[in-house]
Amino acid sequence: MAKEGASPQQGSLFGEILDWMLAPLLLIWPISVALTWLVAQGIASRPYDRELGEMARSLGQQVASVEAPSRGRDRYALAPEAAALLRVDASDTVFYQVLGLRGELLSGDATLPVPTPDGPIAPWELHFRDDEVGTDGVRVAYLWVAPEGEVAPGRLMLVQVAETLGKRSRLTNEIIKGVILPQFVILPLAVLLVWLALARGISPLNELQRRIRSRESSDLSPIDEQRVPDEVAPLVRAINDLLARLDSSMSRQKHFLADAAHQLKTPLAGLRTQAELVQREIDAGRSSPGELKRSLAQIAKASERAAHMVNQLLAMARAEDVEQALRREPVNLAEIAIDTVRDFVPRALERRIDLGYDGVVPDDSRLCVQGQPVLIGELIRNLVDNALLYTPAGGVVTVRVVEDPFGQVVVLQVEDTGPGIAPAEREKVFQPFYRALGSGVEGSGLGLAIVKEIVQQHDAELMLDDTRVRRAAGGESPDGQGPGARFTVRFKAQVRALEAP
Known part of the structure; x- marks a missing residue:
């Protein structure tokens, strides 16, 4: 049943x-x-x-x-x-x-x-x-x-x-017999002819089915539209479009997995090397507490890098999860931004960076965004993490949430006073595992790719420019500091009613 x-x-x-x-x-x-x-x-x-x-x-x-x-x-x-x-x-x-x-x-x-x-x-x-x-x-x-x-x-x-x-x-x-009796012969004959004609007419579909079934599972090449009837051609075009998107998705996944394996190999190899070195020192009786402490620190650093890489990979998977992105609800962007800044304050103090929030107060804001709270929190965390990673000691990182005067959008900005990103590289930094050369910063190369994916899932706009005006030569701002990088995300606003006092 x-x-x-x-x-x-x-x-x-x-x-x-x-x-x-x-x-x-x-x-x-x-x-x-x-x-x-x-x-x-x-x-x-x-x-x-x-x-x-x-x-x-x-x-x-x-x-x-x-x-x-x-x-x-x-x-x-x-x-x-x-x-x-x-x-x-x-x-x-x-x-x-x-x-x-x-x-x-x-x-x-x-x-x-x-x-x-x-x-x-x-x-x-x-x-x-x-x-x-x-x-x-x-x-x-x-x-x-x-x-x-x-x-x-x-x-x-x-x-x-x-x-x-x-x-x-x-x-x-007699007249009825002369007319009706032949129909008893004609009717089954008509049914047979209809069946044969339909079987002949539908044979191209059977041929198309055999062609598709005979394919290898890895063959995602388009189906030849010239060998199908005109009525089936739109269906074949839709299948070819699906195969193209599936091929593109699988290619991205293969490339992503290969890059992830390559990125994880370095910290895991470091862990193994440090562990083997400590083992040889202990076996040879030459280990001292100071050397063991330095080796353990290296092991801890390598494991921290591996854990960060795994977390970033999981965040990337969550960002690409379409079903999770569709489960949307009203989100107070200012509230999530303030909570994220508080979480990163200890790290900012450790690196002697001035991290702060500048924008609307959550209780005074009448504008929310329609989105997935976990993904939006991940977006802000990656932007702040990227800013702290590239801002030198003594620099400033500011998170800002601004309401549009016309109530159409809510603007999120994360800016820093670091070296900035050259205009020629601004498209590349959003690719997975891409890191600017010469920065000397260790990272996974996934943070900004996660940001871009989440922005696309929420139908928002992402812009990247300089925090300060660059000089014509040298690439520094007029006050001698780096030009910095400013990431701006514009979400569609959702007006909410003020709560009664």
Whole structure:
């Protein structure tokens, strides 16, 4: 039993198309049978109606030609030979009736119903109707006759001839059999032809399926669009686009893993070398407490670098996690920035750097950003960490959160007084594992790449420029300090209501 809320399983495309093609055919077939039966009835009735009408008209002419008696009493009667001739029919029973000028029965069957005129009666106008005599259905032809020599206007005789429906029913059945029976052969043949045509039409999809299944798992080359039908070409283009993005993603992952392995190899090799050196010194009995302390310090430094690299790799993985980035909520950017500055104060004091916050107070800010708090915190941490890493002793690092006067964006800035970043390298510093040459700073090269990824996940804008104006030559600011680097991130603002006092 399917779980509630689960989407129904998609069936075969071939079967679905076949159903949609055959369902109208099977629906139209009984309608065709019903229409054929109605048409066959009309076709079968037409010649017999003509024959029946001729009999009624002939009978009327015979009745009208009988001479009127001289004593003023109407006595019209049909000759016995004519009445016997009307009765002659091997298949059906024929009834006739002649009513006089006053509606009295002059000849024929009294059980034959008398018609009710719907309008003015026209002499010698032939009419037809369906009726019953006893339990038998009959077809009746009737007309009103004006006798010859009758001078009183409006005095007419009624002549009716009725016939049971045996011949008509048999002819109708013969017509239906002649039309319907071939359909029992044509319908399965049509179904077979539809099935074969559909199988032939869908064969390119089967060929495309075989081509895709025969590929190696590492083959992400585009599918040839020239060998597929026009209707499937958009699907193939979408698959090729997906393959291209997947190939690009896998290439980035392979490059990232190779770089990560290379970066981790250095601190791990240092750990191993220091451990082996300490082991040899202890074995040789030449180790002293001071040498052991220096070796352990080197081991601690190498392990710290390895741990920092692992943390950065995990942060990069979190930044690339699309599902986590989609789980957004209102975030107070100023509050996270102040908390991050507090966390880095001990490190700034150790390096004799003036680290501070300059901007709006969280309680006074009415603007938030819609984002993922963990990722935004990681973004600010990496910007501050990068600034402290490249700012020399005695320098200044400032974190700033500024509200847009129009309430459209919230601006985050992290600036320092370090050597800055040359304009030619400003695009490269956001690539994973890239470090500017000649800086003499040890780092993982992932911090700014993580920043860029998080910025993209939050649909924000990232800018990099100098903190101070550079001189035309020498690359220093007018006051002799480094030009510094200023990272500016512009988030879309979300207005929040002020809390009641």
